[in-house]
Amino acid sequence: MPDIPEDSALLRMEVAGICGTDVKLYKTPPSSTPVIMGHENIGTIARAGREFTRRKGFKEGDLVFVEHYVMCGKCEWCHLGEYRHCENTDWRHNPDAIRYGYTSAEKAPHLWGGFAQYVYLPWNAVVHRVPKGVTPELAGLVTPMANGVEWSLFDGGVGYDSSVLIQGPGQQGLSQTVICKQAGASLIIVTGTSRDRARMQVAKDLGADHVIDVQKEDPLARINEITGGKGVDVVLDCTAGAGATPVLLGVDALKRKG
Ligand SMILES: [Zn+2]
Ligand SMILES: [Zn+2]
Known part of the structure; x- marks a missing residue:
């Protein structure tokens, strides 16, 4: 030493x-x-x-x-x-x-x-x-969990009865799921690709209400169906290397003033 x-x-x-x-x-x-x-x-x-x-x-x-x-x-x-x-x-x-x-x-x-x-x-x-x-x-999970607190609660304002779209079920997306659930969100939708099947199951176990495989389903159509055409309050982009697609989906999936 x-x-x-x-x-x-x-x-x-x-x-x-x-x-x-x-x-x-x-x-x-x-x-x-x-x-x-x-x-x-x-x-x-x-x-x-x-x-x-x-x-x-x-x-x-x-x-x-x-x-x-x-x-x-x-x-x-x-x-x-x-x-x-x-x-x-x-x-x-x-x-x-x-x-x-x-x-x-x-x-x-x-x-x-x-x-x-x-x-x-x-x-x-x-x-x-x-x-x-x-x-x-x-x-050891403190860093991604702290990102969950910062991005969803501080930056996104997620709270009681919020509806949230979390894109990407990696460690960041899963942490957001835990934090949004703890904060009282009433609707949590997590998107991922076909490769993410196991992670999507974890997202469900951690509190996601719906998971969408964007390679098998049209995510916007599903989100509209789930929210009765209203969209969600908050979108969190936790994807990596997916280009601008998640940003565009995020804008389309947001509720008015979301
Ligand atoms: Zn890091
Ligand atoms: Zn300084």
Whole structure:
């Protein structure tokens, strides 16, 4: 284990989620420098500097989730709480940026990715406690689930009695399904392709009222039939590589003012 300064900590990895981005970056690396990938990280604090514990309240043995954005804490975005836009985490444009799973392993102290035994936590890492009784495996779903909360509840305004069309039954689409159901949506329609048959069943198990195979049925006709021609309140596009088709279907499937 490397030595760490008083205001930092070391995380022993328990679970690292594999994101769609990981697959893309592994296939086509954006640079030739070595990178330890893995940005959906759950682990146990293995060593914590005294100052780290004093400032952040975490001590050795705590099970935590670490956000992949490492913010500066000083800029306009950070002060707005929108630290995902902070320049300190913009690895594409700022060579000094730190983002777990993306930052070059050449940058000291090198441990910037979750596909490893240990991850370095500087003073400005954003760390959350995993609630008691939640296993590391379950906690590992936090990133797609948080996307579910953000996209459907915050951005889409899904709530009690909402009708929702979720396009794409991948991990993001399934997370939206769970969150929309929990938020009280009264109608959840999930679309997918014939290849998604197993995932469509999972969508149903998680609360989808209808699933539509867009290769076998005309999705718009089915949505009109289900909603009595009214359309849905909210459309969430969770497809990948489907081009503009889901966007156009989304516009057509929306209710007035949806
Ligand atoms: Zn990701
Ligand atoms: Zn900042």
